[in-house]
Amino acid sequence: MFAVAKAATVLGVNGHIVDVEVDLARGLPSFEIVGLPDTALRESRQRVRAALKNxxxxxxxxxxxxxxxPGNLRKTGSAFDLAIALGILAAGGLIPENRLQDVLVLGELSLDGKIRGVGGVLPMAMAAVCEGITEALVPVDNGSEAGLVQGLSAVVVQDLAEAVGVLTGCRSAAVPKPAEFLETGYSAVNDLSEVKGQLTARRALEIAAAGRHNLLLVGPPGCGKTMLARCLPGILPPLSNQEAVEVARIYSVANGGLGQLKLTLAPPFRSPHHSSTKAGIIGGGLLPHPGEVTLAHRGVLFLDEVGEFGRSVLDVLRQPLEDGVVSLVRYGYSVKYPSECQLVMAANPCPCGFLGSSIKECTCTGREIAAYRRRLSGPLLDRIDLQVWMDALKPKDYHTKQESSDKVRKRVVAARKAGDNTCDTNLGPADLSACARQILETAAERFRLSARAVQKTIKVSRTVALLGQSCQIGAEHVAEALTYRLSL
Amino acid sequence: MAGINLRRQGNRYEHMAAGYLKERGYKIVARQFRCRQGEIDIIAEDGALIVFVEVKGRRTCAFGLPEEAVDWRKQNRIRQAAEYFLWSRQKTDHLCRFDVVAVYDKGPQKCQINHIKSAFS
Known part of the structure; x- marks a missing residue:
């Protein structure tokens, strides 16, 4: 009257295998779930009872x-329903007792016994392989995710009866088609050929794409800041398959199992509204949930109207930007979310928006401007390698023809490849030409650049050099990099 | 309704329910089992199974069906009383079941009985 089934829960973006032990004893009828279940999991009792009956x-x-x-791990979500139901049937003798030992069972039950999709199947399936589990029963909705994992033979099941049939061997198993890597998504964003004028900003965007640098665009309203930023994912190189899986893993957890997982090679692009909270940006909640900076992992986090974001919201980005990981600590446990993203911000120079523009006079007072500028803290600005001033468009620029994203992307891909070949991310001053070093030293002294600013300027110079297919960082590369740091 | 002896009315329903169960092969073990924890109207045996029965009767459905009147508070009391019963008789290793017998009282000779097996657990 005892059986064990294997299920899993997600902590951060990692799966953890959970043993679902079911014991049937004589005495007053009751149904208890122990082992730190959350509310959704405790409610599973009602679903399992109804599903079994129906x-x-x-x-x-x-x-x-x-x-x-394990009893000390917090279990969340509704993915345990199927494992509990099958465990009960196995304890009752309907399924051979040891049949469930090496099968990962995931799925939420509906009251009529149909199996619904759940979130986080991809990381859970990966964890199963690490634990030596070779088989998996998953909902139809999650089949493509589970099929992706090497070394795990996944089977999709529609309802409880089918799951029992598959386990007892009286029904043939339906093997899911693994998700394919799609290069779609590129068509969804703006194309650079639509952006008129703004040659400096276009150049900065290309450098940002080639070197994964952070970018700040400042200019009057209507000059094309948002449009330009939306072009960035279109000129980024496609993700490698491994990166695409990393991204899919995050979305598998974040989506909560709504529909089939898309495995796209286009880098993610997230543009949260400026009313977003701290927890919304870096992740959080009583049971932590990934935030925008994690959803933008390996892609772009775009903050439009950055002056309207709360200052504290922006400042929580400082550490994740530097470390590439968000570590959230809760009572008794902590979770880590990857957050290697590129930050792009757009802002007006002042509340009215026209400070320094050529088309309109600014009507703000000095105090207003100072207060507006203060919303972007110094430490955050220090992390922005490329800061670009965009002026309003001249009427004669409206009909110029511009390069398309595809062309620019080819240059970006070539520069990234060249950068990977030299494979030296901690490029120090040694690779600078003597003349370049002198310019940098003078600038650092004159403009009081921080050590980080100098380091980052060198990195931008390196990217500029790579884009120009040069093998040494010359004076012109450093000079260009410095203009992007000092233009504001 | 004033003047009707509710106690006697309840006993009448319980009597009818017990008769109904006996007809169907149940062996009545105890009636009106009382302890600190609560009260159980009928305790019967259905083969090896111990059945705890709550009897509820109504003359009108204006205030809901009789079986609806067995709410979670009543269920809890029955559950606790059942636990005490099993302990006191050293029968904790028996399988058991909680039933509700609803009596629709439509006059002296026209009673309808609805037996809900495993009404709660």
Missing amino acids: QGYAFPMHRLTVNLA
């Missing part, structure tokens, strides 16, 4: 105890 199985008249081991 699929034609008698609910046992026993004292029924379900234990989720």
